Amino acid sequence: MRNQPGILVNTPDVELWPAYLLRARGNRDARTLARAHRVLRRKRDGRYLVAELPEGLMPLLPRWRREPGIDAALDALDAVPAHARSGLQVGTLPLHRLHERMRTLGVDADAYARRTGLPLVAEPDRLALAGFDRYRRPLWLHVDAARAWARLRAAAHRDGVVLEAISGYRSHDYQLGIFERKRARGLALDEILAVNAAPGYSEHHSGLALDIGAPGEPPAEESFDATAAFAWLTGHAGEHGFAMSYPRGNPHGIVYEPWHWRYRPAAGRA
Missing domain, CATH: 3.30.1380.10 (Muramoyl-pentapeptide Carboxypeptidase; domain 2)
Structure with a gap:
């Protein structure tokens, strides 16, 4: 697990959830979630997009790289380890759309x-x-x-x-x-x-x-x-x-x- 398993990382279109808090929606999801650190989840309907595994990213939805806001979510995912070391600093998301x-x-x-x-x-960009x-x-x-x-x-x-x-x-x-x-x-x-x-x-x-x-x-x-x-x-x-x-x-x-x-x-x- 990441250093802060009880933290939700929030972006405008996608949430980064600790995998252990999510429910599997099928056998494939169950196997993936059991090994995942975090899962990128679409905010508007809760669909799982991609999981972060020790060896890399595992797609959970076809064409997930075309999702709106996915680049911002991946940037946030990359920042999680450094963020965990530096302590929890909460900012806010832009009021857009x-x-x-x-x-x-x-x-x-x-x-x-x-x-x-x-x-x-x-919305805050981090939630506990x-x-x-x-x-x-x-x-x-x-x-x-x-x-x-x-x-x-x-x-x-x-x-x-x-x-x-x-x-x-x-x-x-x-x-x-x-x-x-x-x-x-x-x-x-x-x-x-x-x-x-x-x-x-x-x-x-x-x-x-x-x-x-x-x-x-x-x-x-x-x-x-x-x-x-x-x-x-x-x-x-x-x-x-x-x-x-x-x-x-x-x-x-x-x-x-x-x-x-x-x-x-x-x-x-x-």
């Missing part, structure tokens, strides 16, 4: 920003493994938020409260997919925008936000505010740098989300 993507949804980006007051949110969510999926967060989430969960546990992660980092492509799936189910655009930020405007893109739940409770439901977990968060989350982003009557026009909390690092806090 977002207006084009919003036009495909029928959203006027400038009008949306004026109406909601939400800023564009860049912060454990696993309720569904046993890898939970990726900004490195600072990953550390803070571990402290938050530990403090709650000491008080007899169990906090579950429902989801953390989401790419711009993932957010676009949410909209496309909901539109396919017949939901109107305004209905979706009432509960989901437009692609590029979700706090989840930063890796600093996560949705929190409690065992036995449905995910991302207003009923979460009646739980002991929510009561504990209300009283203690601020001590660990977390705040609820969308309370009732928030100025962004987003529905009340008692489950959505964002890490806001203060000076001197890491």
Whole structure:
């Protein structure tokens, strides 16, 4: 394994995943993933493109070298060992293609920003493994938020409260997919925008936000505010740098989300 097996290297079109965290999608994948360090995965649909093995690259998709953004991903792959030696320095990806993507949804980006007051949110170029969510999926967060989430969960546990992660980092492509799936189910655009930020405007893109739940409770439901977990968060989350982003009557026009909390690092806090 690489020196930092719990790091996701992020590029605009392709993610570089630690191979041990990925599920095989067939016998050939299983044999390859068992020996791989990292796998380059297409962000828009999760397709595996190529695996990095000790002896070199193993294609997992025909014509993978023609994939958009593959050169940037290969450059990032080459930089991983030096990056691991020098420590984790987190930068951000460029905010590109977002207006084009919003036009495909029928959203006027400038009008949306004026109406909601939400800023564009860049994706980090490195994300840290912060454990696993309720569904046993890898939970990726900004490195600072990953550390803070571990402290938050530990403090709650000491008080007899169990906090579950429902989801953390989401790419711009993932957010676009949410909209496309909901539109396919017949939901109107305004209905979706009432509960989901437009692609590029979700706090989840930063890796600093996560949705929190409690065992036995449905995910991302207003009923979460009646739980002991929510009561504990209300009283203690601020001590660990977390705040609820969308309370009732928030100025962004987003529905009340008692489950959505964002890490806001203060000076001197890491």
